Amino acid sequence: MPQKMGKNDILLLVFLxxxxxxxxxxxxxxxxxxxxxxxxxxxxxxxxxxxxxxDQNIQIKKNGKVTNEIQIKDGKASMKCANCPDxxxxxxxxxxxxxxxxxxxxxxxxxxxxxxxxxxxxDKNNSDLDAISK
Numbered sequence: 857m858p859q860k861m862g863k864n865d866i867l868l869l870v871f872l873x874x875x876x877x878x879x880x881x882x883x884x885x886x887x888x889x890x891x892x893x894x895x896x897x898x899x900x901x902x903x904x905x906x907x908x909x910x911d912q913n914i915q916i917k918k919n920g921k922v923t924n925e926i927q928i929k930d931g932k933a934s935m936k937c938a939n940c941p942d943x944x945x946x947x948x949x950x951x952x953x954x955x956x957x958x959x960x961x962x963x964x965x966x967x968x969x970x971x972x973x974x975x976x977x978x979d980k981n982n983s984d985l986d987a988i989s990k
Contacts (some may be wrong), residue, residue: 891954891969894933896926899964908933908952908969915967923963933967935960 896903898918906914908931916924927936932950935958944985945960951969958967 881882886983890931891952891956891971893970894926894928894951895968895970895974897966897968901967904918906933916963918963924947924965926967933958934970935967938963
């Protein structure tokens with residue numbers, strides 16, 4: 857003999873439905889996009905902007921000496937070598953998604969993936985507002 861659905865069963869199904877909708881809404885709003893460029897900063901100053909679509913090696917020079925070398929290959933950027941003592945930046949995985957970073961603290965080198973050609977991903981109006989504060 858089949859049992860009838862009770863009030864608690866219906867509440868459980870509604871609760872699970874709400875959780876399901878919230879879960880997929882969260883992932884839809886915060887989807888990770890592939891980046892198009894990397895921006896390299898040294899000592900807080902922009903060193904250069906490079907496309908991820910072209911395979912290349914970029915040498916970062918500081919005081920006339922090469923401190924870091926970035927490799928762009930197959931649409932991903934990685935720190936190929938560095939003269940820092942711990943080499944943590946070299947051990948980080950290759951980056952290709954928007955806002956991913958590689959940081960070399962001893963040499964003050966930061967590599968950040970962006971998704972367009974505008975500096976710091978600002979919108980066409982050069983507004984400092986991001987998607988949350990608009």
